[in-house]
Amino acid sequence: MGKTRVVVTGLGASTPLGGDVASTWDALLAGKSGSRTLPWDDLDRLPVQFAAQAAVEPADSGVLAKPRMRRMDRCQQFALIAAIEAMKDAGYAHGDTEGLTVDPDRLGVVVSSGIGGLHSALNSYDVFREKGWNRVSPFTVPMLMPNGSAAYVGLEFNATAGIHALVSACSSSAEAIGYGIDMIRAGRADVVIAGGTEACIHPLQMASFGAMRAMSTRNEAPELASRPYDKARDGFVLGEGSAVLILESEEHARARGAKIYAIASGVGYSADGHDMVQPPEDGRGAAKAMQRCLADSGLEPDQIVHINAHGTSTPQGDVAELQGIKKAFGDHAYRLSITATKSMTGHLLGGAGALESLITVLSLREGVIPATVNLENLDDQVDLDIISGEPRKLPEGPAAALNNSFGFGGHNVTLAFERAL
Amino acid sequence: MAEVTTQTILDGLGEIVEEIVGIPAADVTPEKNFIDDLDIDSLSMVEIAVAAQDKFGVEIPDDELKNLRTVQDVVNYVQNLAAKA
Numbered sequence: 001m002g003k004t005r006v007v008v009t010g011l012g013a014s015t016p017l018g019g020d021v022a023s024t025w026d027a028l029l030a031g032k033s034g035s036r037t038l039p040w041d042d043l044d045r046l047p048v049q050f051a052a053q054a055a056v057e058p059a060d061s062g063v064l065a066k067p068r069m070r071r072m073d074r075c076q077q078f079a080l081i082a083a084i085e086a087m088k089d090a091g092y093a094h095g096d097t098e099g100l101t102v103d104p105d106r107l108g109v110v111v112s113s114g115i116g117g118l119h120s121a122l123n124s125y126d127v128f129r130e131k132g133w134n135r136v137s138p139f140t141v142p143m144l145m146p147n148g149s150a151a152y153v154g155l156e157f158n159a160t161a162g163i164h165a166l167v168s169a170c171s172s173s174a175e176a177i178g179y180g181i182d183m184i185r186a187g188r189a190d191v192v193i194a195g196g197t198e199a200c201i202h203p204l205q206m207a208s209f210g211a212m213r214a215m216s217t218r219n220e221a222p223e224l225a226s227r228p229y230d231k232a233r234d235g236f237v238l239g240e241g242s243a244v245l246i247l248e249s250e251e252h253a254r255a256r257g258a259k260i261y262a263i264a265s266g267v268g269y270s271a272d273g274h275d276m277v278q279p280p281e282d283g284r285g286a287a288k289a290m291q292r293c294l295a296d297s298g299l300e301p302d303q304i305v306h307i308n309a310h311g312t313s314t315p316q317g318d319v320a321e322l323q324g325i326k327k328a329f330g331d332h333a334y335r336l337s338i339t340a341t342k343s344m345t346g347h348l349l350g351g352a353g354a355l356e357s358l359i360t361v362l363s364l365r366e367g368v369i370p371a372t373v374n375l376e377n378l379d380d381q382v383d384l385d386i387i388s389g390e391p392r393k394l395p396e397g398p399a400a401a402l403n404n405s406f407g408f409g410g411h412n413v414t415l416a417f418e419r420a421l
Numbered sequence: 422m423a424e425v426t427t428q429t430i431l432d433g434l435g436e437i438v439e440e441i442v443g444i445p446a447a448d449v450t451p452e453k454n455f456i457d458d459l460d461i462d463s464l465s466m467v468e469i470a471v472a473a474q475d476k477f478g479v480e481i482p483d484d485e486l487k488n489l490r491t492v493q494d495v496v497n498y499v500q501n502l503a504a505k506a
Contacts, residue, residue, distance in 0.1 A: 065443050
């Protein structure tokens with residue numbers, strides 16, 4: 001018996017480009033950058049003074065009431081907003097809205113965060129130091145725990161099949177989607193709310209990544225700072241927000257006549273075994289993740305037409321990934337249409353894999369791949385087909401695409417999606 | 422300490438409850454039981470007590486908190502402390 005096929009039936013997002021999926025997608029096709037100078041005092045104490053903040057503040061989303069927001073970290077707020085949009089999009093009832101219900105015991109949640117409730121942890125520590133222990137919010141622990149987002153989403157939809165929050169730095173939410181696929185294949189759920197969230201644009205995090213020299217320091221032109229594959233790239237741009245996919249067994253989705261965005265064909269995991277923060281130059285860990293993803297999906301390399309690259313805009317990482325693509329695909333690597341949408345969204349860390357999966361799914365469904373922006377002078381080491389300038393149309397008919405996500409610690413995750421025909 | 426009227430405490434408590442758990446201040450009437458009538462959980466009660474301490478300038482030890490079951494209980498408690506102050 002073959003594996004249960006898993007499909008994507010709903011999408012939700014709150015990103016630096018828009019408060020929902022539609023506005024995010026429009027901005028991606030328009031080539032907009034979400035990177036801006038931070039509206040903070042004392043910016044000059046930081047080496048990096050910009051980031052890709054969410055386009056819509058959670059309080060302005062109209063989704064969450066203020067009392068609920070008080071007990072949720074910012075990353076949890078984004079996760080819940082995206083999950084509610086995704087479940088509604090999939091046709092499931094939420095609150096007073098009309099729609100189908102899903103058996104709670106067949107509904108799972110896998111929502112990850114690379115960091116978790118950083119704002120809450122630090123704010124609570126300030127309260128503790130200034131006012132004492134009994135003024136610290138009793139909700140501090142749920143707000144800072146990295147599984148808090150998954151838990152809140154699970155509570156929102158009464159999901160009792162299982163709630164999980166895999167943590168693997170910047171590949172966390174790709175891993176979440178992989179795990180969601182596995183839950184459905186293993187028969188433990190019919191529907192899984194899968195995705196990721198992050199909200200750590202905080203002075204400490206800006207200082208920490210700054211100390212690491214990992215971020216672009218193009219303070220004079222933030223919108224040009226994220227420029228994967230460009231000769232002048234100098235690091236990533238920190239972003240925040242959330243993206244959520246509704247994964248569903250094909251049988252369950254077809255039985256209810258659901259809209260099917262794409263097939264979630266499979267996942268490949270690997271570890272570099274090399275260094276805490278740097279990939280090996282030859283991208284061998286990335287290659288293994290892609291190869292394992294193809295094997296898991298049952299896809300041949302030449303069926304893949306497009307890769308949404310991890311492409312963060314760091315000098316070493318971008319090139320290593322392309323080396324990995326060549327290792328995994330051989331000559332076919334030169335026929336792949338590759339893009340790095342972090343050039344517009346910034347890097348959502350634990351939310352990145354889910355956001356780029358969402359973009360990959362939309363690229364297949366809409367037949368158009370957003371371009372990598374700010375690519376003015378291609379790095380001499382890059383000889384693959386990077387989409388720049390204008391979005392690229394995909395031919396009609398069968399098409400499959402990969403989304404790569406890598407994380408500190410040497411985590412590599414590749415997800416495969418196929419166009420639903 | 423300035424005189425604290427029942428209405429002042431009720432109004433203040435209503436604001437706190439509305440802010441913390443979203444129940445309209447108008448629903449925070451003396452006979453209401455926090456858990457049974459207003460559906461407020463134990464951690465939210467801690468938040469409400471802390472906010473009430475700040476607002477009314479009184480201390481509510483944990484041992485006392487569990488005895489404050491209704492809105493009227495809190496009004497009485499705050500008034501008693503204010504009278505002693």
